[in-house]
Amino acid sequence: MTAREWAGRVHPAGPWEPDPGPMPVPGGAGFGDMIDALRELQDTITGAAPPPHLVEQATRALREVSAALKPHTVPEREQITGHRMDLRGRGQTMAPAFVPDEWDDSRVSGRVTFGRHYLGGNGAVHGGAVPLLFDEVLGRLANSGRRVSRTAYLHVNFRRITPVGVELRLDAKFEREEGRKRFLTAALYDGGHVTADAEGLFVALRPGQP
Numbered sequence: 001m002t003a004r005e006w007a008g009r010v011h012p013a014g015p016w017e018p019d020p021g022p023m024p025v026p027g028g029a030g031f032g033d034m035i036d037a038l039r040e041l042q043d044t045i046t047g048a049a050p051p052p053h054l055v056e057q058a059t060r061a062l063r064e065v066s067a068a069l070k071p072h073t074v075p076e077r078e079q080i081t082g083h084r085m086d087l088r089g090r091g092q093t094m095a096p097a098f099v100p101d102e103w104d105d106s107r108v109s110g111r112v113t114f115g116r117h118y119l120g121g122n123g124a125v126h127g128g129a130v131p132l133l134f135d136e137v138l139g140r141l142a143n144s145g146r147r148v149s150r151t152a153y154l155h156v157n158f159r160r161i162t163p164v165g166v167e168l169r170l171d172a173k174f175e176r177e178e179g180r181k182r183f184l185t186a187a188l189y190d191g192g193h194v195t196a197d198a199e200g201l202f203v204a205l206r207p208g209q210p
């Protein structure tokens with residue numbers, strides 16, 4: 001079974017349920033730990049000012065890990081990152097890990113913390129990372145229990161700085177559907193303040209559309 005087929009069987013009705021059941025899990029139980037270690041590494045490297053000898057040592061160690069993993073490169077369908085719906089952030093590090101707390105087919109509410117890796121400047125999250133998070137969460141909600149869709153547009157308003165290293169809340173809502181068009185909204189909160197909000201259009205793909 002490919003990782004993509006596994007993801008479909010574990011979550012036939014929607015992408016937020018965390019129970020993989022008794023099926024064999026691609027990458028094993030420790031895959032999430034490896035991804036968490038990678039997140040930690042990204043944050044640590046971003047925030048570090050190490051001496052040159054340590055930079056060389058770290059570079060060697062990183063190249064060794066890459067060389068060990070490279071022979072296990074697989075086609076996209078068998079790729080584990082992005083397909084492990086039981087893991088925080090689908091087992092990928094591109095976007096910060098969204099942790100859903102409550103959900104149904106029309107809304108989801110959860111928590112997210114942007115690590116140092118996502119710093120833009122002066123303690124604020126990079127302006128490209130916030131839409132990345134919205135696209136991830138709205139995309140998953142748009143496809144929750146429905147035919148696959150893709151983002152046609154994503155409008156993001158930056159209301160205040162989004163702070164790095166602070167646990168934030170994200171609420172997302174499926175507003176309405178018109179034919180193949182799905183309209184969704186979301187807002188990101190730091191305590192009682194909205195730091196950014198978004199509106200997205202997701203268009204359901206026709207058969208054969210990539």
Ligand SMILES: CCCCCCCCCC(=O)SCCNC(=O)CCNC(=O)[C@H](O)C(C)(C)COP(=O)(O)OP(=O)(O)OC[C@H]1O[C@@H](n2cnc3c(N)ncnc32)[C@H](O)[C@@H]1OP(=O)(O)O
Nearest residue numbers: 015135136139140143150151152153179180181201203206
């Ligand atoms: C389980 C895994 C979870 C994954 C979570 C992560 C999800 C991440 C989601 C993504 O990021 S997807 C990647 C980013 N998006 C893309 O790469 C999409 C690229 N664009 C396309 O593939 C096509 O443009 C698209 C599928 C969106 C639409 O093309 P189509 O040829 O299928 O549709 P068409 O152009 O006929 O438009 C259909 C309707 O949508 C409307 N529409 C399309 N694009 C629009 C737009 N940009 N603005 C306003 N309306 C738009 C269009 O006017 C029309 O409205 P009407 O039906 O009322 O006539």
